[in-house]
Amino acid sequence: MTRRFAIPVGITATGQFYPDRVVTNEDFAAYLDTSDEWITTRVGIKERRWVEPGVASSDLGAKALQMALDRRGIGPGDLDAIIACTVTPDMLFPSTAALIQHKIGAKNVFGYDMNAACCSFLFGLTTGAAFVASGVVKRVAVVGCDIMSSIADKSDRNTVVLFGDGAGAVIVEQVEEGMGILDFEHYLDGAGAPHLLMPGGGSLNPPSHETVDKKMHFVRQNGQEVYKNAVKGMSDVSRLMIDRNKVDPVDVRLFVAHQANARIIEAVAKRLEMPMERVAMNIVHYANTTSATIPTALHQSLEKGALKKGELAIFAAFGAGYTCGATLIRWAY
């Protein structure tokens, strides 16, 4: 059975923001045992953006959201809720959503942070859409913002090269009949937790000199294990969207997958028999920005005219948890 909302709900505008500072593969090769060749061929990244000290996720998120509001031709006062999707909140509390609300000057909104790791934006989009579909909320901003450089160990070639900072935002509201989110499927599997995590700083391992000395405040992952599961997870759940909705794969004009490794995206596209010209790819310039990968890749695809009103797109993501999911959407504008 498809998971379709009773009221058609879709995305009506997008926005993005990246910090100016470009960090290239050569910058890492200058002090680590790595090379542009290794990073390019194994992961498909050439450069990424990193913030300067003192810039937080809410700063990036607020700018991306402001662009989405401008594109929609509305103001912050037209929002009912803000969902900030992030694994790198400004601080544990208050929520990054509250800080974004304050920065953009929204009034009379509610909101909170959503952390489903690299699926945060996808799950946040569904949550925002469900509020609108309830009929009692008109407009929700879903903002994916992460400063992954804040949790990347700068001395570890295995992880530091993979991540970037950035933000993407969408406005979610009721759309024409037959448009918007047609179906979604999302999964949680905590058995995958040991393979991708940041163990320090929470209630299990509160910050201490010991947790800092043991580098527990950085991302850790079992790369090959995550790679295998990401390819299978995103392929299977995307295939489910196609089969369950009796969609001809040829009619899927745009496939936007979480950008963790270009080889993962290519492998998923191959399994889905999706030609690469229909696959959004921004990892080469921005690396893995976690909650921001899908909304920014979507925004950039729209700028290129890759998706038009009435056409179908699939969003898919896989991340820590494990979390996994896909969403089928008919573009509404």
Ligand SMILES: CC(C)(COP(=O)(O)OP(=O)(O)OC[C@H]1O[C@@H](n2cnc3c(N)ncnc32)[C@H](O)[C@@H]1OP(=O)(O)O)[C@@H](O)C(=O)NCCC(=O)NCCS
């Ligand atoms: C992380 C990842 C890029 C590593 O690529 P890989 O081909 O699996 O490489 P491996 O981990 O097997 O490492 C192979 C070798 O390359 C080395 N290596 C790792 N990073 C390197 C780097 N930046 N430069 C040079 N060598 C590197 C490793 O140390 C290892 O060396 P060894 O054989 O001497 O021990 C890949 O596994 C991946 O993308 N995994 C999934 C990531 C993901 O989706 N994360 C989710 C976040 S949402």
